[in-house]
Amino acid sequence: MIIRREAIEHILKYINDESIIVSTTGMISREIFSTKDRPSNFYMIGSMGLLSSLGLGLALLNKDKHIYIIEGDGSSLMSLGTLPLITYESPINLTHIILDNEAYESTGSQKSISNKISIANIAKACGYTNVTQINDKFTLDKYLKNLNEFNGPNFLNIKTSIEKNKNIPRINLSPTDITDRFKKYINE
Amino acid sequence: MKSLNLDPQIFWKTIKELGYKNFAGVPDSSFGNAYQFMIDDPEIKYIPAIREDVAIGIASASHISNSKGGIILQNSGLGNLINPLTSFNLIYKIPVLMIIGWRGYGGRSNDAPEHWIMGEETTNILDIFGIPWRSFENNNYEIIEELTEKIDELSIPGALIIPPGSFI
Numbered sequence: 001m002i003i004r005r006e007a008i009e010h011i012l013k014y015i016n017d018e019s020i021i022v023s024t025t026g027m028i029s030r031e032i033f034s035t036k037d038r039p040s041n042f043y044m045i046g047s048m049g050l051l052s053s054l055g056l057g058l059a060l061l062n063k064d065k066h067i068y069i070i071e072g073d074g075s076s077l078m079s080l081g082t083l084p085l086i087t088y089e090s091p092i093n094l095t096h097i098i099l100d101n102e103a104y105e106s107t108g109s110q111k112s113i114s115n116k117i118s119i120a121n122i123a124k125a126c127g128y129t130n131v132t133q134i135n136d137k138f139t140l141d142k143y144l145k146n147l148n149e150f151n152g153p154n155f156l157n158i159k160t161s162i163e164k165n166k167n168i169p170r171i172n173l174s175p176t177d178i179t180d181r182f183k184k185y186i187n188e
Numbered sequence: 189m190k191s192l193n194l195d196p197q198i199f200w201k202t203i204k205e206l207g208y209k210n211f212a213g214v215p216d217s218s219f220g221n222a223y224q225f226m227i228d229d230p231e232i233k234y235i236p237a238i239r240e241d242v243a244i245g246i247a248s249a250s251h252i253s254n255s256k257g258g259i260i261l262q263n264s265g266l267g268n269l270i271n272p273l274t275s276f277n278l279i280y281k282i283p284v285l286m287i288i289g290w291r292g293y294g295g296r297s298n299d300a301p302e303h304w305i306m307g308e309e310t311t312n313i314l315d316i317f318g319i320p321w322r323s324f325e326n327n328n329y330e331i332i333e334e335l336t337e338k339i340d341e342l343s344i345p346g347a348l349i350i351p352p353g354s355f356i
Contacts, residue, residue, distance in 0.1 A: 044276065046275030047271055047276040050241060050271075050272050051245075052245070053237070053241070053242040053243075053244075053245025053246045054245045054248055055249075056249075057210075057212070057235075057245065057247065057248065057249025058249040058253065060233075060235070060246075061255065062253055079241075081238045081242065082238075085235070085236075085238050085242065088236075089235065175279040175281075176279075178280065179252060179280045179282060186253050186254055187254055
């Protein structure tokens with residue numbers, strides 16, 4: 001298991017500045033924001049489960065850029081139907097990352113169902129080009145170093161621990177700030 | 189129900205000329221031939237979205253990529269859009285053209301029980317959230333541009349409502 005903040009730090013270290021990151025509601029977006037805010041980050045602060053469809057749309061419209069969807073186990077399970085839709089459309093420039101702590105941490109760490117159900121196996125059945133289950137930092141580093149950004153859709157399920165720090169700063173951008181900044185980034 | 193004699197070709201030509209070429213959605217019988225026209229049109233990219241909320245997620249990518257996106261759905265699926273609309277599109281100011289088939293239109297005797305309540309409440313639900321909408325009463329194609337102007341002005345989603353049997 002990896003501490004989620006460390007997983008996010010590792011991921012952000014390897015993602016180049018042109019790549020797009022879309023991230024889900026709750027602690028994951030807050031942690032990405034406080035680790036490395038970038039103009040090509042799009043934080044979806046509400047509407048749990050909607051993120052992967054936005055990521056799919058972005059991948060289909062911005063083929064010259066790589067899109068990283070970063071969400072939790074609860075969020076991906078909420079919109080499980082999007083997984084086969086992603087593989088049906090099969091954008092090669094998409095990597096779907098699940099930070100799987102087997103819990104709804106943002107609402108008080110209530111258990112989800114991914115302690116018994118493998119989200120990676122579901123992704124495999126859907127036909128993602130590469131599906132990887134990661135349980136430690138060493139393997140995560142190795143994976144990120146060797147990631148071919150245009151040979152997807154890739155799926156990465158990372159087992160993370162429940163975060164003890166409950167004081168992760170909130171995102172100090174308004175929703176329309178997030179929209180405007182991202183549109184400006186795409187225009188450049 | 190009597191046909192409004194809308195021509196699918198004019199309908200999609202009007203929509204494309206207003207800049208909408210990226211669509212996602214879930215089909216509805218209300219669209220009749222207009223659905224196949226859209227699928228067959230090489231200028232329109234359509235994603236069969238499996239759910240209405242997924243459709244609006246995909247279509248929202250268009251606006252933030254500096255393009256225009258639309259969705260198609262049956263009004264029954266408006267229920268699946270309440271959360272994306274209130275927690276995402278309306279607060280992020282991300283417009284989407286929503287083309288909605290109006291099952292249960294014109295009263296309970298016109299449709300099956302599962303369409304009665306949503307048929308009566310479709311426009312009320314849109315009004316609650318301040319979402320602009322227009323519906324066809326005859327072949328008044330000008331409502332499409334009226335609506336897209338409103339969508340651009342407010343920078344939020346708007347609904348074009350299609351009663352069953354509208355298309356020739």
